[in-house]
Amino acid sequence: MNDIDESFIRIDSTVLRRTSIHDMSFILISSTLAAAAVVILLKLHGTRNIDVTSFILKYVIVPSKIFIILTKLRVTELLRPKSVVRVKTANNFVFTTIPYNLTLSNRILEFEVRDSDVFVVTYPKSGTTWMQEIVWLICHNADIEASKQLALSTRSPYLESVDVGEHLGFQALENWPTDSIRIMKVHRPHEILPHGVSVEKRGRIIYVARNPKDVCVSYFHFHDMTFSLPKAGTWDEFLTKFSNGDVSVGDWFDFTLKYWKESQENPDKIYFTTYEALSQDLPAQVRALAKFLGKDLRDEQVEAIASHCTFASMKENRSVNYEKMADIAAFDFSKTKFMRKGRVGDWKNYFTVNQTAAFDELFERRMKGAGLNMQFEI
Template identity: 35%
Template sequence: MASSDRKPFPFKILQLENEIQKNVAQNFRGFPNGLASCNHWGHKLSATVTEAELEDLYNYPLDPRDVWVVTPPKCGTTWTQEMVWLIANDLDYEGAKTPLMPDRWNYIEFAALVDKDIIGRFLPLSANGGLQDTTALTGDPNRPSPRFIKTHLPMCMNNPRLLDVCKVVYVARNPKDICVSYYHHCKLFQCHDFTGDLELFVENMINGSIMESKVIDHMIEAWNLRHHPNMCFLFFEDMKHDLKTEIRRVAKFLGKSYSDEQVEKLAHHLHIDNFKNNPYVNREDLKGKGLMHADQGNFVRKGKTGDWKNYFTPEMNAKVERWMADKMRGTDLRFVQELDRQD
């Protein structure tokens, strides 16, 4: 992109109040410097993020051949990435026998997420304190199009021309299951290293003092863009209830058509019992790099709708219900919280 075409990042990076930062650093050992609020409704990134990093992301180069998956964290992102990649690549199962990340997808905002003081234990830093080569974690930023790009950034923090240029598959999920899944994720990853219990995690989620929150605002923003012809808006719960129908929706969106037998095979490949045993999506390599706690389970966990019922106390559920009702006042976005049948 020519320098004259670059647009300034439209939001200020705001550091949180000292007391909040102390609580973040105490509860999330992966963020000793706390978090920063990075857009108009408080999307959180590492306090060590720089304006230059966010401006680069806001001006990320676009190509109409590229396909993006945009989600809040823990909305079936990896599951959707595998589905999208296979649909777009003519069901090339042999080609899918290579790591989803970093070989097939780019994860663009990794450097903005991690605390530079913490990630320096695992990856070398440059003389100015920036991350050096992160392609082993995030994909090659210079790979040619067609590229497959994953981000948890909200639409307003991505390139403002994204929907006009690229196909975007967006996935939303009911916030209760996001809370439970994200809690386990933050216990697993050293770059989060959450030390508290689920009740404390939910409190932080509601207050927006967790990395890449606020998730409901994220989903409402995308919901209001769902009619754009370059957006395919999915719900995790619809994928769990009838995956084959959602496969056909995404295939049509990407200009592909597959037989019933081909759709059946892809649904079988993506079934959670098979997916969580797929070495090419489960990021076991990160345990070897020291980025995951080896005793905190796996990257791909349960993939269920309604798992929140196994964790929430009645008091926690009431608190989350109030949070959801307050956030969703004035929108017609609604979430399915449990299913009678799941694929």
């Protein structure tokens, strides 16, 4: 354990020198006791569970740098959920998720939707961050410099998360200024979106689909870097889980086809595009998105957004790549980057011949008659 005793632990600009195992253990125990005390006090005052969670993260977990310490001690695996869970929501939809997401599960159904709201929805690892940045810039006159000043997670909160630091979520969206557009990230099936958007058709949805082979590969690596998800296992094991829908947010086919169907029935409310289309002609997609959102952009603004939102640019942009949020995000960046490759067709480096044939058969069977074509390489 000497490599830990004698190491430097870098936390932004702060350097904790020669932090010992004893010191780290003291921090962990103290933080646990503090969190327990906070829970008791807040619950006695009738505070909502989501606000209790947010308070603990903001005032106990983040200041103590627990995530960074656990990563350094190589014990983050202890925090991983053992498996996904299937829960029935208040509207009787069975949702596959992780235990950490249960706090907000039903409350999101009643989230008050505004007509100006924009929901950026994807199955995980399908270009969510990419689309959030594009949409934010379209809605803010291509102000590139302004986008660099604040983290994307501050400008475009995650509806299914609680607030913590720059990573804004449900509470921030509840209290968002009424004269300002809310652009929010969502990884939920259409059936359990807020009633205001799924039933009353308020707001607008932008859905990005990505070919499921590349999604599977990217999701496999993402499981390795974040301890908020169950262990991926081997590639063969994860492919089986993914094909069976035994991963967080569930079955790719059910998830994607529902949004595809809704977009065909409500094209003025749902803009459906693909990761591959964005990769092939980003300026054309920016123009189409601007039209859908009712925004007029000059040619130079379109080009500025397209240039700023290339994968190479996004990967190095600290306002969107999550690297400056290591102390509040359950990510181990030593495993892989949040933005890894961004290529279309990387699945060919993972799928065997037999796996390709089996997945192709699954794809043809599940997509039959849907009218949705996906590109697996370009």
